[in-house]
Each structure stands twice: as structure tokens, then as C-alpha cells.
Amino acid sequence: MGRRHLACYKKGVHIQTKFSIRDFSIGIALVLIWISFAVSTDKFLGARNLSLLSIELAVTATLALGMLLVLLPGMIDLSVGSGVGLIGGIASVLVFRQHFPAPLAMLIGFIFGIVVWSLMGKLITGLRIPAFIITLGGLLVFKGVFWLVIRNETVPVTAGTQSNVYSLLTTYYFPKWIGYLLAALVSSALIFSKIRSRRQLRKHGFEVEDTEIMFMKLFISLQALFLAVIVMNQFRGIPLAVVILSALAFIVYVITQHTPFGRYLYAIGDNEEAAVVSGIPVQKIIVGAYGILGAIVALTGFMQTAYSGASTTTVGDLMELDAIAACVIGGTSLKGGRGTVLGVLFGALIMTSLLNGMTLLAVSPEMKFIVRGVVLILAVGMDVTLARKTT
Amino acid sequence: MSEPQKNPQKILQIDHLTKKFPGAIALKDVSLDLIEGEVHALCGENGAGKSTLIKILSGIYPHGSYEGEIELFGQRVQFQNISDAQKAGIAVIYQELALIREMTVAENIFLGHEPRNAFIIDWNLLYSNARNLMQQFGLELDPAERVRDLGVGQQQLVEILKALSKKSRILLLDEPTAALAESEVEILLRIIRTLKERNITCVYISHKLDEVFSIADRITVLRDGKSIVTLPRAQTNKNEVIRHMVGREIQDFFPRRPTEAGPTLLKIEDLSVGEQGKQRPVLDHINLEVRAGEVLGLGGLMGAGRTELLMHILGLYGQRLGGGILVDGKPLVTNLPSEVIKNGLFLASEDRKRFGLVLTKSIGFNLSLASLKQFTRNKLIDHNSEMQTNQSFIKSLAIKAPNQETQVMVLSGGNQQKVVLGKALMTHPRVMLLDEPTRGIDVGAKVEVYEIINKLTAEGKGVILVSSELPELIGMSDRIVVLSNGRIGGVFTRKEATQEALMTAAMKYH
Numbered sequence: 001m002g003r004r005h006l007a008c009y010k011k012g013v014h015i016q017t018k019f020s021i022r023d024f025s026i027g028i029a030l031v032l033i034w035i036s037f038a039v040s041t042d043k044f045l046g047a048r049n050l051s052l053l054s055i056e057l058a059v060t061a062t063l064a065l066g067m068l069l070v071l072l073p074g075m076i077d078l079s080v081g082s083g084v085g086l087i088g089g090i091a092s093v094l095v096f097r098q099h100f101p102a103p104l105a106m107l108i109g110f111i112f113g114i115v116v117w118s119l120m121g122k123l124i125t126g127l128r129i130p131a132f133i134i135t136l137g138g139l140l141v142f143k144g145v146f147w148l149v150i151r152n153e154t155v156p157v158t159a160g161t162q163s164n165v166y167s168l169l170t171t172y173y174f175p176k177w178i179g180y181l182l183a184a185l186v187s188s189a190l191i192f193s194k195i196r197s198r199r200q201l202r203k204h205g206f207e208v209e210d211t212e213i214m215f216m217k218l219f220i221s222l223q224a225l226f227l228a229v230i231v232m233n234q235f236r237g238i239p240l241a242v243v244i245l246s247a248l249a250f251i252v253y254v255i256t257q258h259t260p261f262g263r264y265l266y267a268i269g270d271n272e273e274a275a276v277v278s279g280i281p282v283q284k285i286i287v288g289a290y291g292i293l294g295a296i297v298a299l300t301g302f303m304q305t306a307y308s309g310a311s312t313t314t315v316g317d318l319m320e321l322d323a324i325a326a327c328v329i330g331g332t333s334l335k336g337g338r339g340t341v342l343g344v345l346f347g348a349l350i351m352t353s354l355l356n357g358m359t360l361l362a363v364s365p366e367m368k369f370i371v372r373g374v375v376l377i378l379a380v381g382m383d384v385t386l387a388r389k390t391t
Numbered sequence: 392m393s394e395p396q397k398n399p400q401k402i403l404q405i406d407h408l409t410k411k412f413p414g415a416i417a418l419k420d421v422s423l424d425l426i427e428g429e430v431h432a433l434c435g436e437n438g439a440g441k442s443t444l445i446k447i448l449s450g451i452y453p454h455g456s457y458e459g460e461i462e463l464f465g466q467r468v469q470f471q472n473i474s475d476a477q478k479a480g481i482a483v484i485y486q487e488l489a490l491i492r493e494m495t496v497a498e499n500i501f502l503g504h505e506p507r508n509a510f511i512i513d514w515n516l517l518y519s520n521a522r523n524l525m526q527q528f529g530l531e532l533d534p535a536e537r538v539r540d541l542g543v544g545q546q547q548l549v550e551i552l553k554a555l556s557k558k559s560r561i562l563l564l565d566e567p568t569a570a571l572a573e574s575e576v577e578i579l580l581r582i583i584r585t586l587k588e589r590n591i592t593c594v595y596i597s598h599k600l601d602e603v604f605s606i607a608d609r610i611t612v613l614r615d616g617k618s619i620v621t622l623p624r625a626q627t628n629k630n631e632v633i634r635h636m637v638g639r640e641i642q643d644f645f646p647r648r649p650t651e652a653g654p655t656l657l658k659i660e661d662l663s664v665g666e667q668g669k670q671r672p673v674l675d676h677i678n679l680e681v682r683a684g685e686v687l688g689l690g691g692l693m694g695a696g697r698t699e700l701l702m703h704i705l706g707l708y709g710q711r712l713g714g715g716i717l718v719d720g721k722p723l724v725t726n727l728p729s730e731v732i733k734n735g736l737f738l739a740s741e742d743r744k745r746f747g748l749v750l751t752k753s754i755g756f757n758l759s760l761a762s763l764k765q766f767t768r769n770k771l772i773d774h775n776s777e778m779q780t781n782q783s784f785i786k787s788l789a790i791k792a793p794n795q796e797t798q799v800m801v802l803s804g805g806n807q808q809k810v811v812l813g814k815a816l817m818t819h820p821r822v823m824l825l826d827e828p829t830r831g832i833d834v835g836a837k838v839e840v841y842e843i844i845n846k847l848t849a850e851g852k853g854v855i856l857v858s859s860e861l862p863e864l865i866g867m868s869d870r871i872v873v874l875s876n877g878r879i880g881g882v883f884t885r886k887e888a889t890q891e892a893l894m895t896a897a898m899k900y901h
Contacts, residue, residue: 200775206782258771260763267760270749276707277746278761278814279732337751 037357047234058241061348064326066296073268074336079138085316086146088305102164117294121287173237269336408459432607436833450476482554497521497534544575572693645866653683661714681853688868737820741827747811755795805836876900
């Protein structure tokens with residue numbers, strides 16, 4: 001997003017940075033949710049809870065970013081929740097029962113995810129069966145296989161009390177100085193790339209974003225970054241899971257905005273026939289998107305299982321719906337062709353905040369379901385209404 | 392309400408209409424009146440404001456979004472939406488058909504206002520109403536036939552019937568013949584004459600002046616959002632209308648500059664193609680070749696198999712029954728579109744909204760979509776070089792838009808067509824397949840498209856040009872192959888080709 005919308009104006013045309021309520025609607029919703037939780041319980045904004053929240057966010061958002069890749073070309077994946085349970089379960093069984101080293105177990109999980117999800121992609125594109133059906137089948141099959149694999153038992157992620165790479169995924173925190181170092185590195189990279197891109201644009205005669213607006217945006221983003229690090233450091237430091245999410249978000253951002261593959265995802269979702277006539281190998285691209293999703297499902301599987309401490313029959317339940325909800329709240333179109341990484345991150349943050357806050361307030365599970373459903377409908381309803389007004 | 396024919400009554404009066412868009416004025420102080428029962432043609436280049444005017448009259452742009460007044464039957468009207476306009480008796484027949492393909496003719500006609508008993512649709516009444524309506528206007532269609540099985544021309548008739556079923560008094564026809572073959576055009580013009588006898592007023596937008604002059608009572612020319620002049624047909628001629636449209640005389644209408652033909656680039660050998668569910672092959676033993684620096688014209692009536700041939704070459708259509716395709720003398724073994732395109736072929740489809748453009752995305756996104764590999768270094772797109780190339784294409788094709796981030800959806804038809812061509816040109820194809828490249832675009836933009844064709848052949852590229860407009864086909868082709876009902880009806884050199892000869896060849900196997 002951002003860059004392509006703001007930077008590329010023809011010479012001589014005055015730059016207009018368009019802001020609409022729509023761009024802010026998710027942000028406003030998020031602030032409202034946070035304020036109401038903060039008023040209800042002072043624990044919500046405590047460093048401990050925010051740290052916990054960030055790990056929960058990391059798990060949900062990771063999966064949602066994978067989902068984005070298949071929603072963009074107009075597909076969907078209902079099987080990711082079961083997949084999270086299954087791949088986490090496989091890795092747990094390998095580590096706990098077969099005594100594989102954790103990295104090897106996880107590698108096997110990754111390969112499994114990539115292969116199985118690519119196969120689903122092949123089924124969808126090759127047989128022209130709607131993704132909804134194939135992945136609904138996947139949901140059921142993976143669930144069954146999952147329970148077979150763990151034999152309906154609880155399988156810990158480590159043997160004994162020692163921690164391993166697997167268990168550390170959601171329990172490791174970076175030392176404080178590394179947190180600051182990371183923040184400093186990220187900020188300088190941001191500033192550097194922004195300046196470089198402006199210089200390039202200027203050099204080639206394209207007009208660039210207003211300096212003040214750019215400065216303001218950078219300033220706000222960097223402040224938010226440092227604030228987050230300071231808060232995290234008040235508890236135990238930056239969780240490893242958050243760094244994993246950041247890296248993944250960066251990778252998915254680059255894929256969607258800076259590679260032909262990503263551009264093709266948008267084109268396919270918007271007008272598949274035009275994409276074919278443009279020479280885009282549509283089937284390959286879709287299979288590729290499912291392949292990447294498979295790897296991300298595996299990663300989420302490890303994180304979610306590690307977060308639960310052990311693989312149990314309920315790990316991954318309904319996560320596909322949280323992932324889809326996060327994407328949609330973040331402005332991703334289920335018809336394909338529209339959606340951004342930043343939007344998905346915000347969407348995931350809304351879903352996670354709701355769940356986290358309600359848990360703090362000891363809201364009953366029944367109410368939790370109802371509230372999440374209502375928020376999903378409200379958020380999308382608001383987005384659609386605003387979209388109509390602005391066009 | 393209607394007065395006798397001898398004393399024609401003003402049915403609609405448009406007063407000082409101005410419509411502004413952010414950064415552009417689409418209509419400037421346009422005044423116009425319609426007399427009941429007349430056919431009033433609107434002529435003008437793309438972007439002259441015709442479509443904007445139609446959108447205001449049909450309620451798409453609600454009252455308040457423009458300045459000026461509209462009076463219908465002497466009463467001021469303020470449409471808030473399309474249904475207001477429809478209730479007042481104004482209906483639009485769109486350039487792109489808006490029918491539901493899986494429904495029958497009758498279902499489409501009464502879609503949204505089905506005759507009902509309480510809540511239950513009265514199907515018998517619906518079908519008998521449809522039949523009555525057709526009889527009333529002398530149309531022959533099977534009400535129970537599915538729209539997807541109809542030709543484009545017949546679909547257009549369904550659109551018109553749909554409007555008539557709503558008791559429309561004014562029909563706005565926006566490029567109704569853009570997708571029709573000559574024979575179908577005749578049918579449509581006949582129907583418009585019937586409508587006229589029934590005292591229905593038609594506003595007729597077309598780039599084809601022959602049609603305009605055969606049907607219109609009065610002609611209003613729009614240019615740059617202003618109404619330039621309104622002329623009774625009997626007192627004007629084509630040259631005068633064109634002069635008003637472009638503000639200049641067009642001397643050399645088909646500026647084809649023939650080039651020396653080089654080696655054969657693309658050869659079709661004895662190609663037969665079938666479609667599932669069809670008994671007869673759609674293409675039957677087709678032979679043709681395109682040489683470097685040559686424009687091969689492909690003529691024929693609607694449904695002769697021209698589009699099917701191009702789509703089949705690209706791997707987008709049909710089953711190969713026999714024969715083959717050779718590129719540079721080597722057989723083309725793949726039928727994957729992405730692989731065919733790698734062999735240097737590229738198709739600019741006649742249906743630009745369906746096959747050509749990603750409408751909600753920007754001009755730049757569309758232009759570079761098929762050429763991203765050119766800008767990719769280490770798997771990442773180099774946005775700077777992409778934007779520069781896009782910019783140079785926008786400039787050389789004279790695409791009119793604020794900048795390359797403008798959505799193609801908001802562009803005029805001619806500019807959209809230029810984006811499609813630009814996308815094709817950017818891939819540096821060696822053989823360019825152009826399917827009706829000038830459909831629905833104005834005179835000025837047409838000449839620009841012809842110049843693009845000249846430039847391609849001058850660079851030693853080959854071009855296949857499909858066109859339903861005979862003067863264009865004859866004017867721009869070095870050789871012409873005419874298809875007739877899936878077979879080759881005739882092959883002509885530029886010198887041999889006359890409109891009569893081509894028409895005869897096109898009818899040969901029908």
C-alpha cells in the first residue's frame with residue numbers, strides 16, 4: 001500500500017495525499033476497544049498483559065498473513081485451523097515420542113505444510129473445484145488425522161523440563177538491550193529506505209509526498225515502535241514470537257508489493273481472465289500462494305502449540321475463522337484483488353484485543369463468541385458503508 | 392399526453408447542464424431538447440461528455456451532483472437514482488450488456504418487475520406478456536431461450552424489450568451497434584424505426600456516422616463537454632459533423648504505410664477447432680500466414696470464427712481437431728497462454744473489460760502487468776524503472792489521465808483501449824493480434840491506433856487485425872483473409888479488396 005498510492009505522481013501535478021475516514025476506521029475501532037477495556041480493568045494496559053497480548057497477536061496475525069495470500073487471488077482456506085493443530089501435533093509427537101531434535105521436527109512440519117498445501121492448490125486449480133470445498137474437506141481430514149497422530153492424548157512440546165527451540169517460540173524474550181538495538185536498526189532502515197526512495201523518485205522526475213507529511217508519518221511510526229519496545233521491556237523484553245511476526249510481515253509485504261508474484265495475486269483476484277490473457281501463469285501462482293500458506297500454517301502450528309504448552313485435541317480450533325476475520329476487518333476483499341499487510345495486522349490486533357480483554361474481564365465463553373461475531377459484522381459493515389460513500 | 396405527430400411536442404428539455412468532476416469538467420453549459428418520437432443522435436469524440444450526459448439523464452449521477460435543470464413533459468424532474476428515471480420513462484440500453492446469462496429471455500425482460508399473484512411469480516403471465524410485447528414491436532425471439540445461447544445482437548433486443556416492458560418513453564442507446572455485425576445492425580435500425588412509429592423517443596450514441604445518418608432525425612455534436620451544434624439530418628453531411636466533432640478536417644483517415652514484407656512469423660496450417668457441445672467445427676481447415684512487417688486483415692461476420700481463431704492461437708479457446716500453428720517455422724507445442732505469450736504473440740482482446748483490464752487497478756498496474764519480468768531484479772520489482780516505462784508509454788500513446796495511479800475504471804473507452812494496447816506493446820510482441828482495436832473509440836483515437844499499427848510493422852512486427860468495419864479493414868490491411876462460418880471465404884490483396892467483394896466472401900458459407 002502506502003508507497004504506490006502516495007509516491008507516484010506525474011510531474012507538474014500537485015500532490016494530494018488523500019486521507020479518508022475509511023483509512024482510519026480500523027484505527028478508531030481499535031482505540032475504542034482499547035479504551036473500553038482500559039476503563040473496565042487496569043490490568044489491560046499493564047506491561048504484563050500487553051506482552052501476553054503481543055504473543056497472542058503474533059500467533060493470530062501470522063496465520064492471517066498467510067490467509068491474505070490466498071484471499072488476494074480470490075481463493076479461501078478453511079483448513080488452516082485444523083492444519084495448525086495437525087502440524088503442531090506432528091512436531092510434538094516427533095519431539096516427545098520419537099525424540100527427534102526440535103529443529104528437525106519443525107523442518108519436517110514445514111515440508112509437510114508446503115507439500116500438502118501445494119497439493120490442495122493443485123486440486124483447486126487443476127480440477128477447478130472451488131477452494132471452499134477442497135479446503136472444507138481439508139478441515140475435516142486434517143482434524144481426523146491430527147487426532148490419530150496424537151492418539152487423542154496431550155503431547156508436550158518438549159521431553160522433560162528442558163526447553164527447546166520449539167517450546168521457546170512463545171516463551172523466549174530478548175534481553176532488553178537487544179530490544180532497543182532492534183528498534184534502532186528498524187528505524188534507521190525505515191528512514192534510510194524512505195530517503196532513498198524519495199531521491200530516486202525525484203531523480204526520475206516523479207513528484208514525491210510532501211516532506212512534512214512524510215516526516216509526520218515516520219515520526220509517529222517510530223514513536224509507536226519505541227513505545228512498544230519500552231512497554232515490552234518493562235515486563236520481560238521483546239517476545240521472540242513478535243520478532244517472528246515482524247519478519248514475516250516484512251516478507252509478506254515485500255512479496256505482495258514488490259514482486260511480480262504479488263502483483264499477479266492482485267490481478268488474478270480482480271480479473272482472472274485478463275490475467276490469463278496477460279500471460280500470467282494463473283495456476284502456478286495460485287499453487288505458489290497455497291505453498292507459502294502451508295509454510296505459514298506450519299509456523300503458526302508451532303507457535304500455537306508452544307503457546308498451549310502441549311498438543312491437545314483443541315489446538316487450532318476455529319483459528320481459520322479468526323484469520324479470515326482479521327483479513328476482512330483489515331479491508332481484504334473476499335472476492336479477491338484487495339488487501340494489505342498493514343490492514344491485516346490491524347485486523348488481527350482487533351480480534352486479539354477483544355479476546356484478550358474479555359478473558360481478563362472473565363467474560364463467559366458464550367459471550368466471547370457472540371461479541372467476536374458481532375464485532376466482525378460491525379467492522380465489515382462499517383467498511384462497506386464507508387467505501388460506498390467515498391466512491 | 393402525446394399530441395398529434397404534425398405538431399411535435401418537446402418531451403425533454405435540458406437547460407444549462409454543467410457537471411464537474413474533481414479536476415475536470417465533463418459537461419459545460421449543455422442545453423438540448425428532445426422532440427417526441429424523434430431519433431436524436433449524439434456525436435462526439437470520447438471524453439466529449441456523451442456518457443456523462445446519459446448518466447445524468449438516467450439518474451446515475453443524482454440531482455445535486457450537477458448544475459442545470461431537466462424538464463420532462465414540461466415538468467422539472469430531479470432524479471435521485473436510476474429507478475426514479477425509469478419510473479419517469481427513461482431507460483438506458485448499455486454499451487456493455489447487463490443481462491443475466493443463465494436466465495431466459497422472458498425472465499430477463501421482467502427481471503425486478505415480475506407479474507405476481509401475491510408473492511408468487513405468475514410464470515404463465517410472464518411468458519405471455521413477453522410474447523405480447525415482442526409481437527407489439529415485431530420482434531421474433533423465443534421467450535424461453537436462455538440468454539447465454541443468444542448472439543450479441545439478439546441480446547441487445549432483449550435489453551430493448553426490457554426497457555419497453557417498463558413503459559419507457561425515452562430510450563438512451565449508448566453505442567448499441569458496437570458489438571454487432573452489419574446484418575444485425577440492420578435489424579436494430581429497423582427496430583428503432585418501429586419504435587419511432589410507436590412514438591418512442593430515442594437518443595442514439597454512435598461513432599458510426601453511416602448509422603447515424605441512416606436513422607437520426609437530428610444530430611447534436613458534443614466536443615470537450617460543450618454542445619457545439621444541433622443539426623437536422625437533412626441539412627448536413629458527414630464531413631460537416633466530423634468537422635464539428637474534431638474541430639478539424641480529417642484528411643487521411645486510414646494512414647496505412649505499407650512496409651516490405653519479411654519472413655513468415657506466424658503460420659496457421661490446416662487448423663480445425665471444435666467446441667464442446669457443438670457438432671460442427673467452429674474453425675474448419677484454416678490456412679493463413681503473417682509475415683514480418685505485414686498487417687493481415689481478418690474479416691467476416693459476427694460468429695464467423697475470427698475471435699475464436701485468435702483466442703485459440705493464444706490457447707484460450709476450443710479443442711484442436713487438426714492442423715497446427717507455427718511460429719518462425721517451428722510448431723507451437725504449448726497451449727498454455729503464458730507459454731504462447733513467451734513465444735512472442737500477444738492478444739489485445741475486443742472485450743477489454745473482460746480480457747483486457749484489471750479495472751479497479753491503476754493505469755500503471757495494467758500497463759506493466761504483462762511485462763513485470765522486464766523490471767524485475769533479484770526477484771524484486773524495480774518500481775522506478777517500471778514507473779518510467781509506464782510514463783513513457785502514457786506519453787507516447789497520449790493516454791489522457793491525471794497520472795499513472797488513476798484507476799482505469801474512470802477512463803473513457805478510447806483511453807482504456809490505449810491502456811490495453813500499451814500493455815500489449817510493452818511486451819514487445821513479434822506478432823500482435825488485434826481484435827477490434829477501434830471498437831467504441833472516437834475518430835481521433837482511431838487514427839492514433841492506426842499509427843500504432845504502422846509503427847509496429849515498420850519495426851518488422853506482424854499484425855493480425857480483426858475488424859467489423861469494412862473501410863477500416865480495407866484501409867489498414869496489406870492482405871485480407873475473410874472467414875465465413877468457420878471456413879476461409881476468400882483471400883484478397885489490398886488492391887483486390889472492395890467492400891462488395893469482402894461482403895460476398897463473408898456470406899459464402901452462411
